[in-house]
Amino acid sequence: MGGDDKGLTAKGPNGLHSLSFYLKCMFGGVLACGLTHASVVTLDVTKCRIQAHSKAGRWPKGLIVGVRKIASEEGFAGLVKGWVPTLFGYSIQGLFKYGLNEFFKDFYTNLVGEKNIDAHWKKMMIWAAASGSAEFFADVALCPFEMTKVKMQVTLPGAEGFPKNFLGAISAMNVNRAETKFPFGSLILLWFRQVPYTMIKFVGFYQTAEMIYDYLEKSRGIKKSDMSKAQQLTITFLAGYWAGIFCAIATQPMDNLIAMKGIPENKNKSWPQMSSEMGTYNLFTKGLGTRVIMIGTLTGLQWWIYGSFKSFVGFGTQ
Numbered sequence: 001m002g003g004d005d006k007g008l009t010a011k012g013p014n015g016l017h018s019l020s021f022y023l024k025c026m027f028g029g030v031l032a033c034g035l036t037h038a039s040v041v042t043l044d045v046t047k048c049r050i051q052a053h054s055k056a057g058r059w060p061k062g063l064i065v066g067v068r069k070i071a072s073e074e075g076f077a078g079l080v081k082g083w084v085p086t087l088f089g090y091s092i093q094g095l096f097k098y099g100l101n102e103f104f105k106d107f108y109t110n111l112v113g114e115k116n117i118d119a120h121w122k123k124m125m126i127w128a129a130a131s132g133s134a135e136f137f138a139d140v141a142l143c144p145f146e147m148t149k150v151k152m153q154v155t156l157p158g159a160e161g162f163p164k165n166f167l168g169a170i171s172a173m174n175v176n177r178a179e180t181k182f183p184f185g186s187l188i189l190l191w192f193r194q195v196p197y198t199m200i201k202f203v204g205f206y207q208t209a210e211m212i213y214d215y216l217e218k219s220r221g222i223k224k225s226d227m228s229k230a231q232q233l234t235i236t237f238l239a240g241y242w243a244g245i246f247c248a249i250a251t252q253p254m255d256n257l258i259a260m261k262g263i264p265e266n267k268n269k270s271w272p273q274m275s276s277e278m279g280t281y282n283l284f285t286k287g288l289g290t291r292v293i294m295i296g297t298l299t300g301l302q303w304w305i306y307g308s309f310k311s312f313v314g315f316g317t318q
Contacts, residue, residue, distance in 0.1 A: 008314040015110040017102065021315070026099030028309035032302040033094025038087040039301075042067060042079045043294040045153045050287040051259035052154040055278070059156075063290045073157055077164070082149040084166035089145025093138040097198060098306055100134035124203055131202035132195050139190045144183035146190060146258070148173050151180070154262040179267055186258055189271060193254030197247045201299055204243030209235060209318060232317040236307040237300045244299025248292045253283045255291065 011017055037044075046066040053059035060066050070078040108126050109117065117123055148170045155162040163169045173182040212235050216222040224232065253275070260266050260274050275283060307317040 009316065011106065015114075016106045022099055022103050024313050024315070025102045025310070026095045028306045028313075029094035029096070029098025030091045031094070031309055032098060032306040034087050034091030035305065036298045036301045037090035038083050040294050040298060041081070041083045041086050042070075043290060044086065044149075045070060045079065045081050047287045047290045047294060048150060048153040048259045048262070049156070050290065051256045052263045053156065054286065055282065061286075063293075078157070081164070082152040085145040085149040085152070085170070088166075089142050089149060092145070093142040094302075096138035096141055097131075097134050100137060101131050101202065104130035104133045124207065127203045127206050128199045132199045135195045135198035136191065138198075139187065139194050140184075142194075143187045143190055144170070144173075147180070147182055147186050147262075150186075150259060150262040154259060186261060189254055189258055189261075193251045193258065197251040200247045200250055201240075201243050204246055205239050205299075205303055206318075208239035208242050212239060229311050229317060233304055233307050233311070236317055237304040240303030241296045241300030243303075244296040245292055247299060248288070248295035252285070252288050252291060256283055256286055259287075 009017070009021070043063075046063055049059045049070075050061055050063075050066060054061045060069060067079070074081070105126060108129050112122070112126070117126065148166070151162065151173060152164070152166075152169050163172050173180045177183070213224045217224070227235075256278065257271055257274055260278065261271075266274055269277075278286070311317045
C-alpha cells in the first residue's frame with residue numbers, strides 16, 4: 001500500500017487496526033456503494049423488467065428500447081424508480097461490506113498467523129474469507145430494502161396499484177408480509193448472489209491490481225510508491241471494472257430469480273420451480289448485457305470512491 005500514512009494504518013499489538021480505522025472504512029463503504037447504485041438506477045429498472053417480463057412478452061429485451069419505453073410512458077419518475085431504497089439499502093450494505101472486510105482481513109490473518117501466509121494462494125484465501133464473511137452480515141441489512149426496490153421496479157405502469165413511493169412501498173411489503181415474505185424472504189438467494197459476487201469482487205480486484213503493479217514495476221521500472229494518487233486511482237478503477245465483469249457473469253442466475261420473484265404470478269412459486277420455468281439458457285443470459293455494463297461500472301466506481309476516500313484520510317488507495 002505505497003503512500004500510506006504508517007501511523008494511521010499501523011496495527012496494534014493485538015493485530016487489529018484502531019476502531020477509528022474501521023469506522024472510517026465503514027463510512028467509505030457507505031459512499032462507495034450507496035452513491036454508485038443510486039447513480040445507475042435507470043439501468044437497474046430496465047434490467048429488472050427485462051428479467052421479470054420479457055419472456056411473457058410484456059417488456060422488450062433490449063436495453064435502449066427499454067429505457068425509451070420507460071421514459072415515454074412514465075417520464076423521469078419511471079427512470080429513477082426505486083432510487084430511495086437503493087440508496088438506503090446499498091449504503092447500509094456498503095458500511096458492512098467494506099468496514100467488516102477490513103476487520104475480517106485482520107481477524108483471519110491473526111487466526112492463521114501472518115508468518116504462515118507464505119504463499120499467494122493463502123493470501124487469496126484470506127481475501128475470500130474476509131469479504132465473504134463481511135457480505136454475510138451486509139446482506140441481512142440489505143435484504144428488506146432490496147425486496148422493496150425490486151417490487152417497485154418490476155411493477156409495470158397501471159398494474160396492481162403498488163405504491164410508487166418508498167414509504168408506501170415498504171409499508172405495503174410489511175402489511176402483506178405473509179404474501180411478500182418481507183423482510184427476509186429473499187435473504188438466502190441474496191446470500192447466494194451477493195456472497196460469491198463479493199468474494200470475486202474483492203479477490204479479483206486485489207489480484208488484478210497486484211498484477212498491474214507487478215507488470216509496471218518489472219517491465220517499466222515504475223513502482224507504485226512513485227505514482228501519483230491519480231495514477232493509482234486509475235489503476236484502482238480499471239481493476240475494479242475488470243473484477244465487476246466476472247461478478248456479473250458468475251451471479252447472473254441468482255439475480256434473475258430475485259427479479260422474477262417480484263412479479264405476482266411467481267409469488268407462491270419456489271426458487272427451483274422458477275429456475276425450471278425460466279430454463280438454463282435464460283437463467284444465465286437474460287439481462288446479462290445490461291448487467292455487465294451496470295456491475296462493471298458500479299464495481300469500478302465503488303473501488304475508485306473507496307480508494308479516494310481512504311487516500312483522503314491517509315490510508316492509501318486500496
